[in-house]
Amino acid sequence: MDVICLGLSHATAHVELRERFAVPASELSRATLRLGSVRAIDEAVILSTCNRVEFYAAAERAEDGFDGILQFLGENFGLCGGDRSIFYRYDAPLSIRHLFRVVCGLESMVLGETEIFGQVKKAYGAASAGGMTARHLNKLFQRAFRVAKEVRSGTSITRGPVSVGSVAVDLAEKIFGELASRKVMILGAGEAGEQTARALFSRGAKSILVSNRSHDRAAGLAAELGGRAIHFDEWDREFHDLDIVISSTAAPHPILTREKLAPVMAGRKNRPLFAIDLAVPRDIDPAVNSLEGVFLYDIDSLQAIARNSIELRRQELSVCEKMIERHVADFSGWLAGAMAPMAAGS
């Protein structure tokens, strides 16, 4: 028995191709059942995310297994002969190593991201619930989850924020702790500001104020985020009890200066202010960072932190790979042992 993987991912195929073979979550169980019913395939799991579509199978012979998956793709997704080369194909031990790397987030677009762990669990859960997994794939996937947990806890591969939004959220939590009771203001209803606000919102920030030169746009975004719109000439009146300000207006000069903020900070009684300036040219005078309790980050500094986190994650890659290799060797040994009696019998 061999364990095989056939698939395509963000690294090998454009989105147009990936979406052609994507399996919606609602169809996953049925699709797995259909794949498992192909003659050459004994066990099957389908992993379909926005970045990859992969078919894992246990088959007597790897080549028959690959043919079986391609036959399934032809019947269900209209795969023609010429398209066969777009898929990567792995048999053991490459397939084992590949799955372990995928679950650990080493094959993800954002190195070390953890969402993939849950997606693989769901894929395996759907196959397992439909009776499409048995001895080989059960053991393989359970080992993969174990490897991922080990890698996550033993290395810094998931450490540090890697996008502007997540950097902002992490910084906010390092300043305030819980964000649930924090008041956030968005100045300028641009996309960058909105995304950052949404990231804060997803971590519990409740009270959101939106101010924009066009009040209608501010009102629209405020309604979407469950916040309150305020007129653009009134935004500075709210500063006395504000915790986080995200600014991304199109103003040609700084709209928040040290002179304007200093008296406000004096009256806030040690309450810090986290100022996120996403605008170019900048909305907030860099000198405000020298005020006690004010922490100013512009777009460059947020991006630099994200890049630094990615670099730190890259440095952890070799440690992760060593951990994975140990498990690949161990699992390959088990698989070879499991295959030996079958080979002797055939």
Place this chain on the structure above:
Amino acid sequence: MDHPLLIASTFCFFLGLCHTLYTLRTGSRLAVSFHFYAIACGFLLQSAFLFSRGHALGRCPLTNLFEVLVFLSWSMVLLYLVIGPAYRLSLLGAFTSPLAFLLQLFALAMRLDSAPYKRPAPNPWIELHAAISVVACGAFALAGVAGVMYLAQERQLKTRRLRPMFFQLPPITALAVANSRLLWTGFGLLTAGLLAGFAVGRPLDWEKAAALCVWLLYGGMLLADTRHNVGPRKVALFSVLAFTLMMSMLWGINFLSEQRPL
């Protein structure tokens, strides 16, 4: 000999120190439970040492600088074990164990454990004064630890250069609150200790004068913060500097009081 208990306790704190250094260097996740158990073991051994010493002396073991340093380390760890989990400042332990280690290593390495003095009969008020004052110093020591953490975190946030330790440290608002509460706790205890000291009616000596100076120093800072809102950064800086000054004074008092018990 009770030193093996103290050496074992110091070793526990040394393990905590090694773990802190490793964590800060590599940026790997801090095993909070490891730290808690290292500190808890160190505390139990410290307690056993102090109990054994107190039993042998027939009084509170605060008769020389060696015992004062161990008692100070014990007070700091005790306060950490009480407030650390309550304020979710488990990482405070990562910085507490190095300070406890340094205090005890200094006490052991400098051979401060001099021969027993000829002391007057134990006076419960003096012992209470000394014990409460040293526990107050423990609170000030822990405030100093929180101050160092606050300053480290604040500096990284201001300069935007985030080191791996940044993600390990608690939020600065939590550190500022812990720092302030520890200062108030220490000040309250020191006030009680001074009252107990004055209740004896003994004339003002070097130790009482020094305790009074420390009381005025911390009291002045807390008053200034209450009235004029000094700001958490200056309070954190004060906590570190005042604790350093206090330790220097302790050394000075020991020198000045020569062979007299503390």
